[in-house]
Amino acid sequence: MLLVLVLMAAIWGMGIVMKVPHSLRWGMIVFLWLAVILLHLILPNGHALRMATGESAATWLILGGAVVVILFYRVGLGKLRAKAQTPAEVVSSPKTFTQTELERYARHIVLREIGGPGQKALKQAQVLVIGAGGLGSPALLYLAAAGVGTIGVIDDDVVENSNLQRQVIHRDQDIGLPKVQSAMKAMQAQNPAVNVRPYQRRLTPEISEDLFADYDLILDGTDNFETRYLANAVAHKLGKPLISGALSQWEGQISVFDPANGTPCYECIFPEAPAAGLAPSCAEAGVLSPLPGVIGAMMAAEAIKVVTDAGTALRGEMLIYDALYGETRKFGLGKREDCPVCGAIKSD
Numbered sequence: 001m002l003l004v005l006v007l008m009a010a011i012w013g014m015g016i017v018m019k020v021p022h023s024l025r026w027g028m029i030v031f032l033w034l035a036v037i038l039l040h041l042i043l044p045n046g047h048a049l050r051m052a053t054g055e056s057a058a059t060w061l062i063l064g065g066a067v068v069v070i071l072f073y074r075v076g077l078g079k080l081r082a083k084a085q086t087p088a089e090v091v092s093s094p095k096t097f098t099q100t101e102l103e104r105y106a107r108h109i110v111l112r113e114i115g116g117p118g119q120k121a122l123k124q125a126q127v128l129v130i131g132a133g134g135l136g137s138p139a140l141l142y143l144a145a146a147g148v149g150t151i152g153v154i155d156d157d158v159v160e161n162s163n164l165q166r167q168v169i170h171r172d173q174d175i176g177l178p179k180v181q182s183a184m185k186a187m188q189a190q191n192p193a194v195n196v197r198p199y200q201r202r203l204t205p206e207i208s209e210d211l212f213a214d215y216d217l218i219l220d221g222t223d224n225f226e227t228r229y230l231a232n233a234v235a236h237k238l239g240k241p242l243i244s245g246a247l248s249q250w251e252g253q254i255s256v257f258d259p260a261n262g263t264p265c266y267e268c269i270f271p272e273a274p275a276a277g278l279a280p281s282c283a284e285a286g287v288l289s290p291l292p293g294v295i296g297a298m299m300a301a302e303a304i305k306v307v308t309d310a311g312t313a314l315r316g317e318m319l320i321y322d323a324l325y326g327e328t329r330k331f332g333l334g335k336r337e338d339c340p341v342c343g344a345i346k347s348d
Helices: 002-017 022-042 048-052 057-085 099-104 115-124 136-146 161-165 179-190 205-213 225-238 291-308
Strands: 126-130 150-154 195-199 217-220 242-248 251-257 317-322 327-332
Touching: 002 022, 115 291, 126 136, 136 150, 136 179, 136 291, 150 179, 179 195, 205 225, 217 225, 217 291, 225 242, 225 251, 242 291, 251 291, 291 317
Parallel strands: 126 150, 126 217, 150 195, 217 242
Antiparallel strands: 242 251, 251 317, 317 327
């Protein structure tokens, strides 16, 4: 028996010297233990090998059982100690952060312009994103990553193969799923603490006011003027900041329309939709794959700035990004007195 114990010790020692993985060393020892038991079961009593390895298999079985009991005891004790030494996480609420959340948002909290109060404001914020397509995809992902407490997403479309070239929130296996469900799955996988509200329908005048009333901030990532004008009118009526993005081919634009801060509205800048053919869709004109990511991420950045009151948001300004030539331009926007939405002279 002593011979086998010495062999086991030698295996362990050589494993340490040769830097053999812990699990492999144990596996070799267990293999030797099983081999000894097998010898005792097949060799006759009094055989030299049986005599040299303890005479009876019962001794080895008892030893093996004792080792298993000790190992289970140590594992259980380790878990109990870890549980006792780790303070129980406080249940997450809009006013408190768990330890996991503090670690997750540490890079925000150390930013002077955001800090703890800003991160708390993000957690308490409710942001609605119109559209889970090219612009909505990166905006939704970054809002979730940033710790926005409640994120609504409204879209009546389903994921198609042609979307995947630029709509990065969706995956190949999501083809055929409603975009709001695919987006919710991706956001919750990225940050389980975020409350996602999916609305699988088109934004219409009948539901827009009640829907917008539940949110602090609206992001418009749609690709049609009808919805943009509707979102602008309702956001202005309710005094909600509206972050609007648009893109085509190699160029994107973004602006923050904030009626509470006296900015012009979307309809001041675009009083009427362009004639057919002058503003072709992405399907008609094409679009660079990363361009929605650039503008959508900018929309999320503006949303974080508005919520936390950090820096200077693009209120009353429009930023245009030209990916083909690597140029960025920014210019001021002015109100129109005859604007039917926000002008001093309202049309009937």
